[in-house]
Amino acid sequence: MSPRITRLRKVLNPPVIAGFKPYGPDAAKQNSEPIFLLYEEYEALRLCDYDMYNHHQASGIMGVSRPTFTRIYSVTRQKIAKAFVEGRQISIEGGKVYFDSDWYRCKNCDCFFNNTEREKEISACPLCNSPQVIGFDYDNTISEFEPALNDDICLCPHCGFEHSHEKGKPCVQHVCPKCNTLMKRKGIHKCTTTKVY
Amino acid sequence: MKIAITSTGNTLESTIDPRFGRCAYFVVFDTESKSTEFIPNPNKEAEEGAGPAAVQLVASRNANKIVSGEFGMKIKSLLDSLKIQMIVIKDPEKKISEIIAMLNH
Ligand SMILES: [Zn+2]
Ligand SMILES: [Zn+2]
Ligand SMILES: [Zn+2]
Numbered sequence: 287m288s289p290r291i292t293r294l295r296k297v298l299n300p301p302v303i304a305g306f307k308p309y310g311p312d313a314a315k316q317n318s319e320p321i322f323l324l325y326e327e328y329e330a331l332r333l334c335d336y337d338m339y340n341h342h343q344a345s346g347i348m349g350v351s352r353p354t355f356t357r358i359y360s361v362t363r364q365k366i367a368k369a370f371v372e373g374r375q376i377s378i379e380g381g382k383v384y385f386d387s388d389w390y391r392c393k394n395c396d397c398f399f400n401n402t403e404r405e406k407e408i409s410a411c412p413l414c415n416s417p418q419v420i421g422f423d424y425d426n427t428i429s430e431f432e433p434a435l436n437d438d439i440c441l442c443p444h445c446g447f448e449h450s451h452e453k454g455k456p457c458v459q460h461v462c463p464k465c466n467t468l469m470k471r472k473g474i475h476k477c478t479t480t481k482v483y
Numbered sequence: 484m485k486i487a488i489t490s491t492g493n494t495l496e497s498t499i500d501p502r503f504g505r506c507a508y509f510v511v512f513d514t515e516s517k518s519t520e521f522i523p524n525p526n527k528e529a530e531e532g533a534g535p536a537a538v539q540l541v542a543s544r545n546a547n548k549i550v551s552g553e554f555g556m557k558i559k560s561l562l563d564s565l566k567i568q569m570i571v572i573k574d575p576e577k578k579i580s581e582i583i584a585m586l587n588h
Contacts, residue, residue: 302564387563395585396572396573396574397570397571397572397573398570398571398573399568399569399570399571400559400563400568400569401568402563402566402567402568403566412548412568412570413550413570413572413582413585413586413588414585414588415588
């Protein structure tokens with residue numbers, strides 16, 4: 287299968303468990319290689335078969351196109367079927383996702399807050415009860431809160447040397463001044479390569 | 484409803500502690516009984532894991548909102564998953580008494 291460019295997908299709630307293990311007298315004899323279920327696959331299943339959204343609604347909630355959603359969903363079903371039939375563990379992990387809720391700002395008391403109930407509309411500030419609340423893009427203004435986001439640091443994979451990232455220059459073009467190894471971006475992109483079974 | 488607030492001290496005149504995981508105290512305010520409880524943060528000096536431990540503490544007190552100065556990415560998704568609402572106040576001079584007065588709107 288050709289590699290695809292995957293973009294960030296919203297996952298509203300991380301799964302409450304890390305995976306599933308088969309049991310039974312012959313469980314140990316079965317293929318022990320676990321099936322890796324990505325967060326977005328878990329989310330697709332949750333939205334469709336637990337919350338009973340249709341594909342159109344679910345794709346909107348996850349911020350992906352309908353065909354992409356359908357592809358994620360069908361891979362999910364295949365993986366789960368494979369785990370059941372072959373008696374494999376399911377391990378839920380990684381993927382290009384982030385957990386997300388909508389953020390608001392109160393114009394009256396100047397606080398920020400999130401909406402924990404996506405299904406319900408926010409009508410007043412939880413702090414001062416003012417109705418003067420507006421949507422607020424927390425993720426794009428997060429640098430105000432966390433100036434040292436790992437995202438902007440280049441790391442030498444060989445000796446661990448770090449320096450702040452130069453805008454517009456890919457990290458892999460930096461050469462470590464200490465050991466001459468090519469550097470890479472440090473941080474949150476620990477996503478493992480997606481294996482499609 | 485119970486609301487947790489991060490505080491720099493253990494009186495109502497203390498100011499909000501902008502650090503969530505490493506705050507000095509948690510104030511748990513009960514909107515029904517109007518009672519306040521000050522809980523020293525046991526993980527204030529922790530090298531790591533202070534954030535998730537703070538989430539656990541807040542959740543164990545059944546708080547469903549938390550008022551602080553900032554929440555890191557990881558904490559944000561943890562609180563999202565527990566459906567605990569985050570309220571961010573960026574004014575470090577804000578007193579606990581003032582926040583409670585606002586909550587009593
Ligand atoms: Zn307000
Ligand atoms: Zn190096
Ligand atoms: Zn770089």
